[in-house]
Amino acid sequence: DAGITQSPRHKVTETGTPVTLRCHQTENHRYMYWYRQDPGHGLRLIHYSYGVKDTDKGEVSDGYSVSRSKTEDFLLTLESATSSQTSVYFCATQLQGANYGYTFGSGTRLTVV
Amino acid sequence: AQTVTQSQPEMSVQEAETVTLSCTYDTSESNYYLFWYKQPPSRQMILVIRQEAYKQQNATENRFSVNFQKAAKSFSLKISDSQLGDTAMYFCAFMKVYGQNFVFGPGTRLSVLP
Numbered sequence: 001d002a003g004i005t006q007s008p009r010h011k012v013t014e015t016g017t018p019v020t021l022r023c024h025q026t027e028n029h030r031y032m033y034w035y036r037q038d039p040g041h042g043l044r045l046i047h048y049s050y051g052v053k054d055t056d057k058g059e060v061s062d063g064y065s066v067s068r069s070k071t072e073d074f075l076l077t078l079e080s081a082t083s084s085q086t087s088v089y090f091c092a093t094q095l096q097g098a099n100y101g102y103t104f105g106s107g108t109r110l111t112v113v
Numbered sequence: 114a115q116t117v118t119q120s121q122p123e124m125s126v127q128e129a130e131t132v133t134l135s136c137t138y139d140t141s142e143s144n145y146y147l148f149w150y151k152q153p154p155s156r157q158m159i160l161v162i163r164q165e166a167y168k169q170q171n172a173t174e175n176r177f178s179v180n181f182q183k184a185a186k187s188f189s190l191k192i193s194d195s196q197l198g199d200t201a202m203y204f205c206a207f208m209k210v211y212g213q214n215f216v217f218g219p220g221t222r223l224s225v226l227p
Contacts, residue, residue: 031213042117042204042217050213058214090158099146099208102215104158 003027006091006105013112019078021108023091025071031094032074033102034058034066036087043090049074081112115140115207117218125224126195133180134190134221136205142166144210147181147188152202152220161203164188192223200225 005024013019023032031050035043035058045058047066055066063085065077078085088109092102116139126132138147149161164172164181171179176196180189192199205218 033214035217040122040219042119042219043215044217045214048214088156092158094213099210101148101150101160101163101206101208102158107156 004091004093004103004105006089006108008108009106010109011111013081013110015082015112016080019081019110021076021089021091021110023074023076023105025074025091025093025103027093027095027103028071029093029095029103030071032068033092033094034064034074034076035090035092036060036085037090037107038087046076046089078110081110083112086110086112115142115209115216117205117207117216119203119205119218119221121221122219123222123224125226126192127226128195128197130195131191131193132195132223134192134203134205134223136188136190136218138186138188138205138207138216138218140186140207140209142209146208146210147179148206148208148215149177149179149188149190150204150206150217151199152204153198153200158204162190195225197225197227199223 007022033048034046044060049055049068091105145166147164151159176193202220206215
């Protein structure tokens with residue numbers, strides 16, 4: 001979807017290094033989410049944001065932190081990457097009060113070696 | 114907490130045939146939304162169909178329709194006249210009415226064979 005851009009699209013990193021994934025939206029949506037996708041698990045919520053500087057933990061938040069300093073940007077940081085964090089990461093947004101589903105980014109494939 | 118189960122990890126169907134993907138969920142909520150998302154090899158997540166639990170009528174979108182059985186907590190997706198472009202991973206997802214985040218099932222990989 002052209003309204004959400006994730007960067008990078010692919011990344012390979014070494015165990016123990018910090019990694020930041022970026023999500024940028026032009027939708028002006030209040031809610032933003034980070035999910036990870038793993039075989040057999042579907043998509044699982046890592047963190048979400050309900051406004052600038054307002055964030056909360058999801059189901060699998062250990063080892064991850066987030067920041068949202070502007071409406072349009074939502075950053076996901078792996079402070080010290082581990083092999084278990086090898087995954088595909090999706091950013092999504094939702095207009096407040098609109099239970100019509102998310103708008104998804106195209107995903108970032110992260111490999112930790 | 115809500116859970117979503119998709120009991121068929123993989124399925125295949127011949128082109129032009131009909132296929133049904135299963136989804137069951139567990140919730141104590143009386144009102145909620147259910148969704149089917151499609152993820153083709155491009156990795157993009159595409160909304161296929163949406164159902165509001167308080168509506169008894171099953172949702173339809175062109176070749177896609179659902180069989181929503183609220184009492185059984187079942188939400189299956191029927192794809193009619195399957196096309197090669199329907200080959201994808203399909204995720205069932207649940208959202209509370211006043212919630213913001215989805216709970217996804219593990220997915221069903223569908224292959225449409227020529």
